[in-house]
Amino acid sequence: MSQLHYALFTGCTAKQSTPELLSSTLAVAEKLGIKITILEEASCCGASHLQDFDEFLAHVLNARNICYAEKLGLTMITICNTCQLNSAMTKHALDKDPVLKAKVNEKLAEVGLEYKGTSEIKHFLYAIIDEYGLDNVKDKVTVPLSHLNIAPFYGCHNIRPSELHKDANGHENPYNPNSLDRLITALEGHPVNYESKNKCCGFHVELQANHTSEVLAGNALLDAMDNNADMMVTPCPLCHLKMDTYQDSISKTMGRDVELPVLHMPQMVALALGCTEKEIGLKFHVQKATQLYTA
């Protein structure tokens, strides 16, 4: 296999509140021999909120990000479901609508850029599964996760709308997704089967509809716990922020103690590949997770 090389769109959280996501992603890529070029020019994807305010501006900024991956001639990988969604939405909108593409390019020309539509956009999870291959991941496992029941939490924006994502996510079915389950199995962990795995964590209404947000996150965390999960894993740092940071307040809302370590997808892979404690960065979690590092 020739060496895989990707342009990494880090997104905002990996540069701020979830540094462990970035360090574990880079560590996993290195262990797997995947070359990563960080798009240091890339700005915020808008997270659907900027889109609510000014859709055209959001398209312009996302198109600019994609331009930098195109300049390198690389597939752009994301490590956040919401970055994936919003970047892919812009790509989809511009690729199918030449008038919009021309309008956006008129703005981009002012800063010497042009969106062409030549780069694919893929979440790192699917780059690992569909391009690197689970058999190859399996060969690299040094610390099997066979002692762990792991609840996969898929996060909405990687699996819905399926029509948008199907080419980037290996036609994952949003009603019965299995990519994370298969990754857990490849790392010799035990995937937990529970109803909430493809449900919403409530992150996006954290501020304006806090009760809704807490109940949605609580339902999923308790469902995982009730099905004997030792930990939860998610490919989305926004799901992670909601599910890891707010377990105290979620416990109050739900009237039950919620206590479950939540890991980013690359952190879980990093554990199995024997990355260092520092790279995995479990100390940055609000809900204690350092006990999971056993090497």
Next chain:
Amino acid sequence: MSESKEIVSNNQTRKVTIKAFRFNAETDYLPYIKQYKMEVGKDELILDLMNRIKWEHDGSFSYRRSCRHGICGACAIKVNGKSVLACKQNAIELLDLFDNDITLEPSSKKRVIKDMIIDKSDFWEKHAAIKPYVVADVDPRPSHESKQSIEEFNNFMDSDLCIQCGACHYACPALEVNPDFLGPAALNAAYRFTVDTRDTAGDERLAITAELGSGVWDCVKCFECAEACPKEINPIEKIGKLHNLQFVRGVAQSNVATRHAEGFLRGIIKTGYLDEADIVTYSEGYLGMYKHLGTALKMMKSGKIHWHSGIPFINSIPKIKNLDEVQKLIQISQTNKL
């Protein structure tokens, strides 16, 4: 040769056990699941399976059906949590997806009257609340038609295809938690009439759909509605357009949700990234910040809030490369204001 092959594949059936949710609100204390063994052919629809349960196994099995070609919206149910219009959904396709283990369920278990039949009154109340009709002073003796360009019509053509089946409404997790939320179907209808050039109640509808607690800002952005709609309307896209219209028409009120949307730009202009701390402070206002102090302390303790400058929150975010490009693009591309 190819013809005989065709016949063989037409005769292919699959022996399966179909499970169905059973409950009669008048006589049953608890719902239960009943199993029905049958051979399913490749062209059979979920509606065919329901008919066969009723006709061949148990005449008391109850469900709504009428047109059987995807237009009356009566037969929306769920299969293993997936919203389907029973008369449009191929059965083998679902058996493949769920490993031959499927359970027919009502769209909303907590609203069941009998088996697949639910009380949809909340759906109709919400639909009625957004004035789902063209509001216009119509001349009773018009001298010409109300003309609309193709472009103007295309703005709402797909949202007009809604058959009120409730698939999106009962797939919406926000609505399950917050019974005040209008839900995707009503919001889609609000969009449909608001952008109709003949209509004059747009601002009124925008005010209704902008209410905190019940309107567009309570959408959790899960895209379940986009996935559930059997007419491929993509209700969440219309919810996004209702968000936008508040700013485009200049009727947005300044509140925690609108500031949260607009406030993204504050960080992006300064560093290229969202400013996680600033967005909370700006959206909530300084007085509203007290709610987040506990979380902020926990995040600080675990190292989630950085101290690059020695003081938390100050210059704690790196800057992207070529930030000037982003600043210029915002300056020349921003179309809306709060």
